[in-house]
Amino acid sequence: MDKELWKEIIGVIPDTELIRIIKSLNIKIKGFRELNTKNISSSKKIVTVQLMNNSEKIIKYYNNLNIKPMNSGKQISSEYIRSLGKEKLITLYEDGLNLHFIFGALLSSEKTEHHNIAKDFKILILKKYQKNNLAEIQMNKDNEQSGIAQNVKVNVKKIEKKLDEYKKKNQQLTKELNTLSKKYKEDIKVLTDSNNVLKKELKSEKETSKANEKKMVEINSELFRYNQQLREAQEMLSNTNEVASSIEEAQNLFSEILILGDPQNEIIDNLRKKGLNVVNTRDILQISNTDFIKSFSEIWILSFLVPAQYKRRIKIEKNQLINDFKDFKALREELERRMNG
Known part of the structure; x- marks a missing residue:
């Protein structure tokens, strides 16, 4: 040893x-x-x-x-x-x-x-x-560790100081947050109250317009049906050259006839040139109670194009003849009958 x-x-x-x-x-x-x-x-x-x-x-x-x-x-x-x-x-x-x-x-x-x-x-x-001996090496190490410990103490004090600053800042931010939170709650209450008022107004508007909505649905449904019938009639008359050729002989045959409702096809267009009078559905109300409608001896109403509420507005004289056509086929047959004498 x-x-x-x-x-x-x-x-x-x-x-x-x-x-x-x-x-x-x-x-x-x-x-x-x-x-x-x-x-x-x-x-x-x-x-x-x-x-x-x-x-x-x-x-x-x-x-x-x-x-x-x-x-x-x-x-x-x-x-x-x-x-x-x-x-x-x-x-x-x-x-x-x-x-x-x-x-x-x-x-x-x-x-x-x-x-x-x-x-x-x-x-x-x-x-x-x-170094001369191990004690000097250990002393040097102890001094280094002492210096490190001193630096740690200094750094700890700095950190503690910084921590105090953060605590104060946190208190300030907490106070500001509480103020903002209070204002936020107040704003939420105002918005909630306003929202409730708007809900009540909206409910009232819905109740008021409920009847109008129902009426609009009925009108739209009826218009859809008439438009569908119109398309069917236009398809049926797309190739009606045979009937159109006989129109040449009807110079004044239809001058005393007024058709209410325009099917918009070649036959009617050619008959217009020969004296036939046709009123478009949207113009019926304007002439429903005028001398113009009274000047014709026959009034032909195309029910498949003219809404019922329009028909009720038309004023017919006692000496006028009324013909009501449910579809275009009936109208076509009547036109052919008149032209064939």
Whole structure:
């Protein structure tokens, strides 16, 4: 056992870790009922002697290491430390594993080669950090950690200050949000009241127009039926050249006839040229009670084109003859009969 190297190793153990090791190994320090961070510094020499006197416990402790370095996510065992070369041991130290763990794992081994590696590692790390002993390296590390801790304190104060600012800002925003929320509720109430008024007005309008809607449906249905009949009549008369040829002989045959409702076909168009009078359905109301309608001896009403309400408005004299045609076929037959004499 290299006592001098062991003493140097014990000397670089941080105070808190040294107290923990002594307690875990149940080593009694003469003159001290209990070690703590306040008295450990003044008792380092006595502690070192007591630990050296309990070398078997120290060797057993470091022989069974299972620790996790500060900057590493994996557990490190004594066997793992012993499997590394000197350069890898430097990396392990820089990853956060304290020197006493590295040297303790090497020196607690039964193999001489591990002891030699410990000595070579000491030379290498002193040269790398340009220090005279391990205590200077540990002191340099402690100073770095102290500086880091100081920076952490400064940063914590900055964060706390920033947090206070955020809290004040949050309180202000909360107050503004409550104000906006109150106004939003008021606006919602106004809109809701207005919506209820509009619903009532809409309901009233619907009830008022219900009768008109029903009437419009009836009229549209009737117009649809008349238009359908008109299309059928136009299809039937699309090729009526035979009837049209006989119109030449009817110079004044239809001059005393007034047809109410225009089927819009070639026969009627040709008869108009020969004196036949035809009034379009939309113009019936305008002439329904005039001298014009009274001037004809015969009134032919095309019921398939003229709505019932229009027919009721037509004023017929007693001396006028009324013919009512239900479809175009009847009209055509009457025209042929008149023309054939």
